[in-house]
Amino acid sequence: MGRTSDARERILDSSRRLMRTRGYTALGVAEICADAGVKKGSFYYFFDSKQALTVETVDGHWAEERRVLEAALAEPAGPVERLRALVECLIGTQRTDHSESGAIHGCLYGNLALELSGQEPQVRRRLAEVFDEQVGMVARLIGAAREAGLVGREAGADALARSMVAQIEGTVLLARVRNDPALLDEVWPSVERLLGLA
Amino acid sequence: MGRTSDARERILDSSRRLMRTRGYTALGVAEICADAGVKKGSFYYFFDSKQALTVETVDGHWAEERRVLEAALAEPAGPVERLRALVECLIGTQRTDHSESGAIHGCLYGNLALELSGQEPQVRRRLAEVFDEQVGMVARLIGAAREAGLVGREAGADALARSMVAQIEGTVLLARVRNDPALLDEVWPSVERLLGLA
Numbered sequence: 487m488g489r490t491s492d493a494r495e496r497i498l499d500s501s502r503r504l505m506r507t508r509g510y511t512a513l514g515v516a517e518i519c520a521d522a523g524v525k526k527g528s529f530y531y532f533f534d535s536k537q538a539l540t541v542e543t544v545d546g547h548w549a550e551e552r553r554v555l556e557a558a559l560a561e562p563a564g565p566v567e568r569l570r571a572l573v574e575c576l577i578g579t580q581r582t583d584h585s586e587s588g589a590i591h592g593c594l595y596g597n598l599a600l601e602l603s604g605q606e607p608q609v610r611r612r613l614a615e616v617f618d619e620q621v622g623m624v625a626r627l628i629g630a631a632r633e634a635g636l637v638g639r640e641a642g643a644d645a646l647a648r649s650m651v652a653q654i655e656g657t658v659l660l661a662r663v664r665n666d667p668a669l670l671d672e673v674w675p676s677v678e679r680l681l682g683l684a
Numbered sequence: 685m686g687r688t689s690d691a692r693e694r695i696l697d698s699s700r701r702l703m704r705t706r707g708y709t710a711l712g713v714a715e716i717c718a719d720a721g722v723k724k725g726s727f728y729y730f731f732d733s734k735q736a737l738t739v740e741t742v743d744g745h746w747a748e749e750r751r752v753l754e755a756a757l758a759e760p761a762g763p764v765e766r767l768r769a770l771v772e773c774l775i776g777t778q779r780t781d782h783s784e785s786g787a788i789h790g791c792l793y794g795n796l797a798l799e800l801s802g803q804e805p806q807v808r809r810r811l812a813e814v815f816d817e818q819v820g821m822v823a824r825l826i827g828a829a830r831e832a833g834l835v836g837r838e839a840g841a842d843a844l845a846r847s848m849v850a851q852i853e854g855t856v857l858l859a860r861v862r863n864d865p866a867l868l869d870e871v872w873p874s875v876e877r878l879l880g881l882a
Contacts (some may be wrong), residue, residue, distance in 0.1 A: 509709065509799050514800070597799070601798065649870060651854070652850075655854035656850030657850040660848070661799075662797060663808060672847060679877060
């Protein structure tokens with residue numbers, strides 16, 4: 487029991503690490519199993535398909551990221567400072583990647599979103615849910631900033647929150663193409679303009 | 685001569701159409717050749733590799749898109765109206781896709797940017813150049829809008845232009861995940877906020 491659940495976790499760890507850098511299609515089950523030190527025959531004991539593994543990979547990545555975000559948001563700070571902490575958490579992974587490996591690998595959800603066609607509907611659905619949760623977290627902070635009179639009421643909180651998440655994803659995309667972490671510094675000034683904070 | 689150059693064009697046409705919906709890795713040379721009605725053996729007469737084909741696919745797509753954008757920008761209209769026309773051109777393909785095929789396929793450059801790892805440096809470099817050209821077109825319009833006193837001078841024109849391109853790419857990403865063209869309607873209001881137009 488201990489060993490089998492350990493093998494399952496090792497497959498998920500390898501998938502999470504490899505999928506963000508290699509993508510979905512280019513990454514085979516055999517490669518994941520080799521990285522995890524698990525026999526390929528065991529893979530289908532734990533997962534029905536690569537698609538099923540990918541859904542769980544997204545789940546695991548988001549569970550950890552959400553914990554980090556919620557910890558940042560629990561700090562005793564004003565709503566704008568907490569928005570900034572959230573933005574820094576979301577782009578911090580890219581900065582860490584670049585300083586550790588020399589390459590910006592992009593956001594797991596964004597990478598999968600633009601690679602996968604309509605043939606992996608379960609993954610697509612799960613990605614939509616993760617983005618909804620991110621937008622929801624941002625929208626609550628925008629709501630708090632409004633209560634404090636820091637953000638105007640011209641646009642809906644959900645639309646503003648989506649525009650923020652879109653700005654982060656789009657900037658990470660441009661930073662990945664150039665492999666230039668300096669572009670990430672432009673996210674917060676853009677968010678200030680989107681929210682009318684500047 | 686007529687026939688061989690025709691085969692080359694057919695390969696490029698098929699690549700352009702298939703790569704945007706299927707991505708890079710999942711799309712094989714054999715499938716492109718079958719779609720183009722060209723023998724696979726002929727492929728390497730015209731192209732050194734799939735990577736070389738992809739660079740030319742990006743070139744061809746951008747050459748046509750740039751023509752459309754330049755035609756829109758040549759209209760006798762104010763800089764903000766021309767910025768809006770440019771935004772509508774860039775997201776119009778997604779609306780057309782959805783109404784014709786029921787699916788938002790995303791932007792060829794954005795899709796490739798987030799799918800490809802560092803192993804296709806020629807494609808990456810070409811994508812960076814295309815994004816630079818888009819940012820340059822937007823920055824010139826922002827410059828004209830500033831001359832007309834319509835956009836403030838707090839942020840550099842290049843940084844503002846990059847934030848606009850990032851906003852478009854990020855929103856297309858979210859619209860693709862949800863397959864929801866209504867999200868595309870949020871691009872222009874976001875751009876108005878980024879530029880301080882609203």
